[in-house]
Structure formats: structure tokens, C-alpha cells
Amino acid sequence: MGKFIFTIQGEGRGHLTQAISLSQLAQEAGHEVVGYAVGSTNNRKIPSFFTDxxxxxxxxxxxxPSLCYGNGKAVQVGKTALQAFSKFKTYWNSASELASFIDENRPDGIINFYESITGLHQWRTGAKIPCISIGHQYLLLNKHFQTIPEKKIDQFFLNLNTQITAIGSKKKLGLSFLPLENDTKRNIDVIPPLLRKEVKELKSTAGKSWLAYLTHFRLAEDIMAWSTLNPDIQLDCFWDHPNHKETFQFSSNLTFHPINAELYLEKMSQCAGLISTAGFESIAEAMYLAKPTMMVPVPNHIEQMINAFDGAQSGAGIAASTFDLNLFKVYQKDHVTDYSTYHHWIQESSRLMDIHLRELIQPDRKKKSSWKSLFTKRIHWTLPKNNSGLSIPKI
Known part of the structure; x- marks a missing residue:
């Protein structure tokens, strides 16, 4: 059995919940997680559901590095890219901190949840410790994955960043809503979403209220406006607002809650449907609980645009460009989806991840040094052939 360190991108809740899920699966299989390293921006507080x-x-x-939103709701691609260059010294120091943390805890392997500093660390150290990178983003590199036709430049930069996070990784594991063929040439294996035990143990009931989850608090303005015009629909919304650390009652039919994992899952199990900013984890949890989802990507957020497209293709719900919840109201009247294939796929998580964890820390006995391979090839090139066409040694 192996000892692992998890490195995790701390923006939003998706990668953090995936890390919790894999911790549970790994421990059930007899492995040990000896430490966690979380990358965030401006010392953003790590959510209590994770630290607890x-x-x-x-x-x-x-x-x-993290996404930049500026003063508006949309992702600012240029500012995000500039941040990565302007703060390179800071990130280099972060890689040094991570190196010290790894040396101190002496893991057999590193499990990277889309954290870019991990790639920088692996590049600096020559990938001395074996690493696997996990995330839905790696599925986007799979040649069998179907993506959106627009925003090719944005997709190029997203995939470039994804490659950076996986520098030095022995394998990339792409989380997928449904089974998809592995891309062996690019060393990408497809695995099911990683759902926590708390999600799998929930009993789903058909409620009347709607649930919303926002990755950025400024997006709440649209939901506020719609709820005012539709007082018959009860809405619970979870957000990470800097000034509202407690429950905020906007109106009689709209309540905002700070991020709280237990309350969020409780509300999801009892809701009639989920409105989401197309985060992969929220969609995956809603599908498991058979809750239809309206996926509204953050403006200019190419990853969420692809998530929404993929989720709609997989039967999770509908993709939309705005929070026009009237679309969701109409959709729910006719929504009938069979989630049995998805549930069978989820059951494969434990078996597949145990295989990948074991393979990660096994010595690669077949691996030859590049010098030896090159030397062997040159020997074959210089060998003369006899009349039968077989190579014979020169004496």
C-alpha cells in the first residue's frame, strides 16, 4: 500500500471535494494520505468543510495562479495570463515551499488535482516522485472527447494550462460523466466522477424549491432580479460573498447561504432542480441524485462552457448563456432522464482508482534509459544482413 500527498487547486469547491472523495476511496483500499497542499490566491481561506x-x-x-474576474462578472483572460507571468517569482517560491513539504512528509507518490504549482515542482525536481494528475480538464485533451466548436483560441490556452499542471505526471486521469475510450497515445485514462460518501449515502426526495450554486458572488444579481418577478418559486443559493458570512434573506422566496458542504448536500437532496455555474463537481453530484440541472457558465469561462455542453450531452440538464430561469421552468415539466448508466459508471470509481494508485508507486521495470535505447538502435542500424535478410553481428 502507498503513502500519498494530495496537491489541490483551491479555487471553488470542486477540486477540494474530489480530494476528499479520493481520500475516502484510498483509505478504504488501505492507502494513506500523509499530507495535503492547497494552492490559492491572496491567502484565500480554505473552506471549513475541507479543513474539518x-x-x-x-x-x-x-x-x-487563479482566474481573474476584474470588477465584472466575466473572466478576464488577458489579465489571468498576465498574472501568471508577473508573479512567476512568487510561484517559484511556492514550488520551493511544496518541495520542502514533500521532503518532510516523504510520500510514495503525489496526486495532483489540477494544481499548476505541482507541475512547476515536478519540472524543477526532475519528477523524482511519481505523480498522477486528476481532473475533468484532462478529459478535454482526450482525442475521443467531443467539445464545443467555438472559442478555439480560449480552448488552446485552457489546454496549454492543463498541460502545464501535468508536467512530470506519469498519467493523466480525465473525469467523465459517462464512459469514454482511453487515449493511450496521450497517456490519458478516463475515470468516473469522484463523489464523496456523504453524497452516495443521501436519500433523494422530490422537492419543490430550487437550489443554486455560484462560483462568483457577482452572478447573484441576475438570480435576484428573476426571483423578484417570480415569487412563486422558492430559491436557496450558495455563494462565497466577502461581506455576507452568514445566511442572507434577500426576499421571502430567495435565501443566500455561505458555502457549507453539509447544508448544501441536504438542500440538493431535497430540491426540484439545481442552477449551477457549470462546475463539474456540482453537475456530477446532481446527476447522482437525479436532479435536473440548468448550467450557466460564467461569462468567458471556457472550461465551464465545455462543462455545460458536456453535461447537456450526458443528460444532466440544459445549458444556457444567462440566468433566464424561465427556461429551466419549462424544461422541468418534460424532464425525464434515466440515470442508471451513470450510477453503474460511478460504482467503478473505487476499483479503477485503486488500480491507478498501485500502478503509480510500482517501479517501472520495463523503462530503459534514453542513452541505452539510442545505443541499441544504432547497433541495429550498423549490423549487416545475410542473404536471408537476418541481421548478423560483425566480427
Missing amino acids: YIGDKPLLQYES
């Missing part, structure tokens, strides 16, 4: 889960396990938080 890991308890007294070693935890490192360091500065890492």
Missing part, C-alpha cells in the same frame, strides 16, 4: 475533514493531517497553503 482532514483534521490534524499536515496541511500546506501557498500562492498559486
Whole structure:
């Protein structure tokens, strides 16, 4: 059995919940997680649902790249890219912090949840410790994955960033809503979404209220406006607002909650449907609980645009460009989806991840040095052939 360190992108809740899920699966299989390293921006506080889960396990938080939203709702691609160059020294120091943390805890392997500093660390150290990178983003590199036809430049930069996060990784694991063929040439294996035990243990009931989850609080303005015009629909919305750390009652039919994992899952199990900013994890949880989803990507957020497209193709719900919840109201009247294939796929998570964790820390006995391979090839090139066409040694 192996000992692992998890490195996690700390923006939003998706990668953090995936790390919790894999921690549970790994421990059930007899492996041990000896430490967690979370990359965030401006010392953003790590959500309590994550710190409560890991308890007294070693935890490192360091500065890492994140998306820039500016003063509006949309992602600012140029500013995000500029940040990566202007703060390179800071990120180099973060890689040093991560190196010290890894040396101190001595893992057999690293499990990387789309954290770019991990790629920088693996490049600096020559990937001395074996690493696997996990995330839905790696599925986008799979030649069998169908993506949106527009925004090719944005997709190029997204995939470039994804490649950077996976520098030095022995394999990339692409999370997928439904089974898809592996891309062996690019070393990408397809695995099911990683759902926590808390999600799998929930009993789903058909409620009347709607649930919303926003990755950025400024997007709440549209939901506020719609709820005012539709007082007959009860809405619970979860957000990470800097000034509203407690429950905020906007109106009689719209309540905002700070991020709270337990309450969020409770509300999801009892809701009639989910309105989401197309985060992969929220869609995956809603599908497991058979809740139809309206997926509204953050403007200019190419990853969420692809998530929404993929989710709609997989039967999760509808993709939309705005929070026109009238579309969702109409959709729910006729929504009938069979989630049995999805549930069977989810059941494969434990078996597949145990295989990947074991393979990661096994010595690669077949691997030859590049010098030896090159030398062998040159020997074959210089060998003369006899009349039968077989190579014979020169004496």
C-alpha cells in the first residue's frame, strides 16, 4: 500500500471535494494520505468543510495562479495570463515551499488535482516522485472527447494550462460523466466522477424549491432580479460573498447561504432542480441524485462552457448563456432522464482508482534509459544482413 500527498487547486469547491472523495476511496483500499497542499490566491481561506475533514493531517497553503474576474462578472483572460507571468517569482517560491513539504512528509507518490504549482515542482525536481494528475480538464485533451466548436483560441490556452499542471505526471486521469475510450497515445485514462460518501449515502426526495450554486458572488444579481418577478418559486443559493458570512434573506422566496458542504448536500437532496455555474463537481453530484440541472457558465469561462455542453450531452440538464430561469421552468415539466448508466459508471470509481494508485508507486521495470535505447538502435542500424535478410553481428 502507498503513502500519498494530495496537491489541490483551491479555487471553488470542486477540486477540494474530489480530494476528499479520493481520500475516502484510498483509505478504504488501505492507502494513506500523509499530507495535503492547497494552492490559492491572496491567502484565500480554505473552506471549513475541507479543513474539518482532514483534521490534524499536515496541511500546506501557498500562492498559486487563479482566474481573474476584474470588477465584472466575466473572466478576464488577458489579465489571468498576465498574472501568471508577473508573479512567476512568487510561484517559484511556492514550488520551493511544496518541495520542502514533500521532503518532510516523504510520500510514495503525489496526486495532483489540477494544481499548476505541482507541475512547476515536478519540472524543477526532475519528477523524482511519481505523480498522477486528476481532473475533468484532462478529459478535454482526450482525442475521443467531443467539445464545443467555438472559442478555439480560449480552448488552446485552457489546454496549454492543463498541460502545464501535468508536467512530470506519469498519467493523466480525465473525469467523465459517462464512459469514454482511453487515449493511450496521450497517456490519458478516463475515470468516473469522484463523489464523496456523504453524497452516495443521501436519500433523494422530490422537492419543490430550487437550489443554486455560484462560483462568483457577482452572478447573484441576475438570480435576484428573476426571483423578484417570480415569487412563486422558492430559491436557496450558495455563494462565497466577502461581506455576507452568514445566511442572507434577500426576499421571502430567495435565501443566500455561505458555502457549507453539509447544508448544501441536504438542500440538493431535497430540491426540484439545481442552477449551477457549470462546475463539474456540482453537475456530477446532481446527476447522482437525479436532479435536473440548468448550467450557466460564467461569462468567458471556457472550461465551464465545455462543462455545460458536456453535461447537456450526458443528460444532466440544459445549458444556457444567462440566468433566464424561465427556461429551466419549462424544461422541468418534460424532464425525464434515466440515470442508471451513470450510477453503474460511478460504482467503478473505487476499483479503477485503486488500480491507478498501485500502478503509480510500482517501479517501472520495463523503462530503459534514453542513452541505452539510442545505443541499441544504432547497433541495429550498423549490423549487416545475410542473404536471408537476418541481421548478423560483425566480427
